[in-house]
Amino acid sequence: MKLYGVTGWKNCGKTGLMERLVAEITARGFKVSTVKHAHHTFDVDQPGRDSYRHRTAGASEVLLVSGKRWALMHELREEAEPPLAELLTKLSDVDLVLIEGYKSEPHPKIEAHRAAAGQALIAPNDASIRAVASDQPASAHADLQRPIFDLNDHAAIATFILTETGLTQDAAEIA
DSSP states (O other), X not given: OEEEEEEOSTTSSXXXXXXXHHHHHHHTTOOEEEEEOOSSOOOSSOTTXXXXXXXXXXXXXXXXXXXXXXXXXXXXXXXXXXXXXXXXXXXXOOSEEEEEOXXXXXXXXXXXXXXXXXXXXXXXXXXXXXXXXXXXXXXXXXXXXXXXXXXXOHXXXXXXXXXXXXXXXXXXXXX
């Protein structure tokens, strides 16, 4: 499995870029999974549902299954958040795992950047960021010694990621 991240500050377009990249890369014939890191508490379950009741009753894990999908919920119950490497072992084998967040992890990343968010680029101080996807023209980041993409040019960004991960060779075999 190849890994590539999308990172950036809040409200800089990470999730939208991830969504467009998944659609673009799967349309090219690759199997893609995603990992999304949340800095806040979240719940994928609904109060009152059977699975919610199982979990809140104390179950360590609840496996919810239907004819369309399954979801495994694991309660940490005072345990530390597992490292990314451990979480990746829980995924089925795919061509590419796109990771949203995890700024401090060493996997290669592209930084999503929007000028209106008012945040400085992370890339100048982080060698794991291989390129920037920005809503500003490349000339606004001329001092950055990395490729600059238009934030909305998901096709070019997807090609860059597939090239970086070595998956473009596989594309010829799929076609």
